[in-house]
Amino acid sequence: MTTAPSTAELIAARQPGFSLPRDLYCGQQALQDDLEQIWYREWLFAVPACEIPKTGNFATLNVGQYPVIVIRGADGRIRAFHNVCRHRGQRLCPKASGSNPKLVCPYHQWTYDLDGKLLYARDMGEGFDASKYGLKPVHCVDIGGMVFICIAQVPPAINDLAKNLMTYLAPSALADAKVAFSSTIVEKGNWKLVLENNRECYHCGGSHPSLCRTYSDDPEMTVMEGPNSASAEILDHWDRCDAAGLPARFVSAPDMQWRLARVPLMDHQESFTMSGKAAVSRRMGTIPWNDAGAMMFYHFPTSWNHFLPDHAIVFRILPISPTETEVTTKWLVHKDAVEGKDYDLNKLTEVWLATNDEDRRVVEENQAGILSPAYEPGPYSPRQEMGVLHLVDWYCGLMSSRLGLQAAAE
Numbered sequence: 390m391t392t393a394p395s396t397a398e399l400i401a402a403r404q405p406g407f408s409l410p411r412d413l414y415c416g417q418q419a420l421q422d423d424l425e426q427i428w429y430r431e432w433l434f435a436v437p438a439c440e441i442p443k444t445g446n447f448a449t450l451n452v453g454q455y456p457v458i459v460i461r462g463a464d465g466r467i468r469a470f471h472n473v474c475r476h477r478g479q480r481l482c483p484k485a486s487g488s489n490p491k492l493v494c495p496y497h498q499w500t501y502d503l504d505g506k507l508l509y510a511r512d513m514g515e516g517f518d519a520s521k522y523g524l525k526p527v528h529c530v531d532i533g534g535m536v537f538i539c540i541a542q543v544p545p546a547i548n549d550l551a552k553n554l555m556t557y558l559a560p561s562a563l564a565d566a567k568v569a570f571s572s573t574i575v576e577k578g579n580w581k582l583v584l585e586n587n588r589e590c591y592h593c594g595g596s597h598p599s600l601c602r603t604y605s606d607d608p609e610m611t612v613m614e615g616p617n618s619a620s621a622e623i624l625d626h627w628d629r630c631d632a633a634g635l636p637a638r639f640v641s642a643p644d645m646q647w648r649l650a651r652v653p654l655m656d657h658q659e660s661f662t663m664s665g666k667a668a669v670s671r672r673m674g675t676i677p678w679n680d681a682g683a684m685m686f687y688h689f690p691t692s693w694n695h696f697l698p699d700h701a702i703v704f705r706i707l708p709i710s711p712t713e714t715e716v717t718t719k720w721l722v723h724k725d726a727v728e729g730k731d732y733d734l735n736k737l738t739e740v741w742l743a744t745n746d747e748d749r750r751v752v753e754e755n756q757a758g759i760l761s762p763a764y765e766p767g768p769y770s771p772r773q774e775m776g777v778l779h780l781v782d783w784y785c786g787l788m789s790s791r792l793g794l795q796a797a798a799e
């Protein structure tokens with residue numbers, strides 16, 4: 390009897406420059422390994438801080454098998470906890486978001502303070518020590534208004550990302566933003582297919598008529614390949630931003646886990662709208678011009694984001710099963726912008742709602758083809774799909790070193 394190859398073997402056998410072997414996109418074992426080696430170990434974008442602006446505001450999310458709650462304390466600090474009651478393990482907070490003065494378990498009403506301390510547990514007897522039953526913390530940092538969590542006991546360093554992201558986000562002043570709209574969809578595709586699709590615009594001309602009004606599908610116009618291939622227009626844009634003190638130049642992690650760059654939209658357009666004009670009359674932060682373009686922030690494995698002068702769009706993905714991924718998109722605007730007066734919700738959201746749906750279809754068809762035993766890995770375009778190469782190289786590098794170390798320890 391032949392046994393199925395392990396994830397480490399599949400990665401070792403993959404051909405660099407080609408899409409991944411089938412089982413890495415479809416298999417239960419691959420998802421389990423992805424969860425254990427990446428999703429439970431890396432920093433993940435959870436929510437924009439402005440979604441939980443007040444004491445007691447919370448949002449929940451599921452990272453694989455781990456339900457997590459992110460909540461703002463009375464001291465203003467945002468913390469994350471395992472969303473699991475310390476009594477008999479009830480999921481503490483079943484709602485996706487809301488506000489609570491205290492966290493009360495729905496099962497037997499054990500009551501926790503917003504900092505995770507157990508405050509009240511009825512009839513637990515004389516020797517019961519409540520201090521031993523606080524909520525289990527999850528590492529949590531707010532970087533310039535984006536909240537990241539890490540499930541690992543010892544999280545990887547985040548200083549380099551934090552320093553750069555704070556600088557690039559500062560002009561968007563996310564502390565003064567609010568969530569104008571939120572959408573969550575489930576794409577029937579592996580999380581890596583969702584991210585691969587996002588990392589190239591080879592498909593944009595054929596799939597995204599609305600987005601292509603303002604967003605160039607030429608990789609050199611959007612630095613998809615990295616700073617060395619930036620077009621003359623981008624270099625001019627960066628000079629102009631430098632002179633205005635607006636962070637813009639391409640900066641990335643050495644392994645490309647994250648990257649930041651401000652990129653102009655086509656023909657000095659202002660925003661990802663059908664007209665190309667700003668969707669919100671009240672600009673965010675201190676970005677000096679309407680045509681400052683999109684500050685694009687990508688972070689593997691959870692997110693891609695566009696920070697425009699008038700609004701921001703933040704995206705988060707979470708794996709649900711080997712062939713299902715949740716994609717959540719949030720549109721942020723200045724907190725004082727009034728719907729119907731300063732912006733029209735339809736004009737604000739229509740391009741990316743359409744784009745997300747177009748990407749969902751592409752990803753689902755991609756997954757459907759890869760599920761066929763006839764699928765075999767195909768070559769990425771060196772001009773168009775450099776971003777995808779960065780992603781799969783990052784993924785394979787991390788997985789093979791971690792799975793290799795694990796095998797060596799066994």
Ligand code: 3BY
Nearest residue numbers: 586587588589590593693
């Ligand atoms: O959201 C994005 O940044 C990517 C870039 C290429 C396709 N998609 C629009």
Ligand code: FES
Nearest residue numbers: 474476477494497
């Ligand atoms: Fe939460 Fe009993 S499981 S109070």
Ligand code: FE
Nearest residue numbers: 586593597748
């Ligand atoms: Fe797309």
